[in-house]
Amino acid sequence: MQTLEVDLGDRSYPIHIGPGLLGKLDLLTPHIHGNQVMIVSNETVAPLYLEQVKAGCASYQCDVVILPDGEVFKTLESVNLIFDGLLKARHNRTTTLIALGGGVVGDITGFAAASYQRGVNFIQIPTTLLSQVDSSVGGKTGVNHALGKNMIGAFHQPQCVIADTETLNTLPIRELRAGFAEVIKYGLICDAPFFDWLEQNCESVLACDTAALVYTLQRSCQNKALVVAQDERESGIRAILNLGHTFGHAIETAQGYGNWLHGEAVAAGMVMAVDLSARLGWISAGDSQRSRALIEASGLPALPPEDMTAEQFMELMAVDKKVLDGALRLVLMKAIGDAVITSEFDVQALADTFAAGDGLCA
């Protein structure tokens, strides 16, 4: 087992990474300070792992809320279901919530923990690659509103994160790949040696080789933790984690949420960001080609949907309006391992990227 520390002063917490951690009582108990726990999971994950986690909580009053599965249920109504469960079972301010599932369960549960009786403790047990390397680290919690994604939430750090690599064995390969897009992102934005390693080892990771997974999680979480420690509430540098996300959101919106997985859209978005960086002369052709090649080798989409036009991207990224305000900020690349947040780029180059088709990062 590997353990990292997210360094946030009195809100610091450990991330435990390894196989077979779900049943390990001694990882949970140091972080449960009262005598009550509430496990929140969903209909897909609960049948697989709930009993193991419940067994680890046998010495506490342990209650369970099972949410329906899917981003469409990431709503205030789901948060309220958790409040119902907590109040019916009379959980007090010393209770600990445990999020068992992917990013949606983690985000909902974290926000419920932030808001129940003005804040109680919670523990993240992420069971997807995406949530293990991204959403469970950094304290962003929240839900969607009919008028916007992630519009309601709180920054609320967990007491600890337990990432059991064995839970990835039951994850559909498409979701594994989507999570891997965020892994590649860490290499691109701030960790060139890790990018090199990923080029050599992406097959082992995607085959769920335990050692390769542990190293991947460890390195990814370390990178994210370093960024978050510098800027917990995203007033500056933390936005670097959004490489590919502005392009990706345009793709997700155009295709309708759920048709492209978030990680798939981010993968194609990263190729677009790298392409734009190359057109601006900021990143070498070699690094640009390597970026696209790794994404393709991982089985991720390296190109946006064929039917998406430059005009659609312009509109969905509000380029005309935002560029006039000087406010479209993108994460772009100087080299593999070196990203910048900037609004200073030639808009014509952006238009060329939108129109590049299969010529991205060529």
Added chain:
Amino acid sequence: MQTLEVDLGDRSYPIHIGPGLLGKLDLLTPHIHGNQVMIVSNETVAPLYLEQVKAGCASYQCDVVILPDGEVFKTLESVNLIFDGLLKARHNRTTTLIALGGGVVGDITGFAAASYQRGVNFIQIPTTLLSQVDSSVGGKTGVNHALGKNMIGAFHQPQCVIADTETLNTLPIRELRAGFAEVIKYGLICDAPFFDWLEQNCESVLACDTAALVYTLQRSCQNKALVVAQDERESGIRAILNLGHTFGHAIETAQGYGNWLHGEAVAAGMVMAVDLSARLGWISAGDSQRSRALIEASGLPALPPEDMTAEQFMELMAVDKKVLDGALRLVLMKAIGDAVITSEFDVQALADTFAAGDGLCA
């Protein structure tokens, strides 16, 4: 105008107190950092004061949400109405919410500010005595749940509080008195000289004499700010602010919320807490009698409802269960200006207080 500072490190903020502050643009603008504001008020207060506050926001994109009036609307649904308004008018993370109204509006708006896009700024403009001396100071925000009051919320400090004493001219006298109960509380728990002053000046305060009101607000907020600065998240000493509240909640529950105003229940509850302290030999008969006398002189109920039995108090305060656990903690009195939080008291004395009838603090 008087200005106090609530000392909470990088979350410190000023409280401005005085007559005619609503129209003063220069009090608002230093605390609005973006170019958008959202004023939240209710159906009762908006017709009286909204235009003045809007005039002060003329140089910003200014939107308004008007909530129905009453504690029954202190719900997640009302918070969601604010989110709807913010998203429809495309408010971004630099927006500032302004709560214009009593404690309910302040609590709802504060929680909306805590949760919109994971936290935006807000300003409190309290328009009732209760909210000016109590709920607008200290950062407790939140809403009720069908299964419990104030069960959902956040600690979220405002950018500033603007307490305009002229808004009290339109407040019904019963509500003014109810707010005054919390004023008396500050004298009782930590400020004997203020208690002396209140004995001499309670008539002027309740007649809305400006100088008397300004001094009352200033001294009350100062006392609350000192307590909150020591214990922002109520892990200890902040609970001292709950003098009379445990008894008071039992009264509110027994009578149905709304029949007794919160401040009225707290007033009778404080007499009960003082009575118990006297039975324990902790506070002198003289101080005990003065406490009841000031509450009576203010036109507040000094006794619980006649039809409430000792058994009802026992049950509603969960005395039997909690005392067995050693967990019923009460705020009790050593002298006027000197309160303690304790679970170590003779349960028979508590039973005698419940049974005392008109003999409380005799």
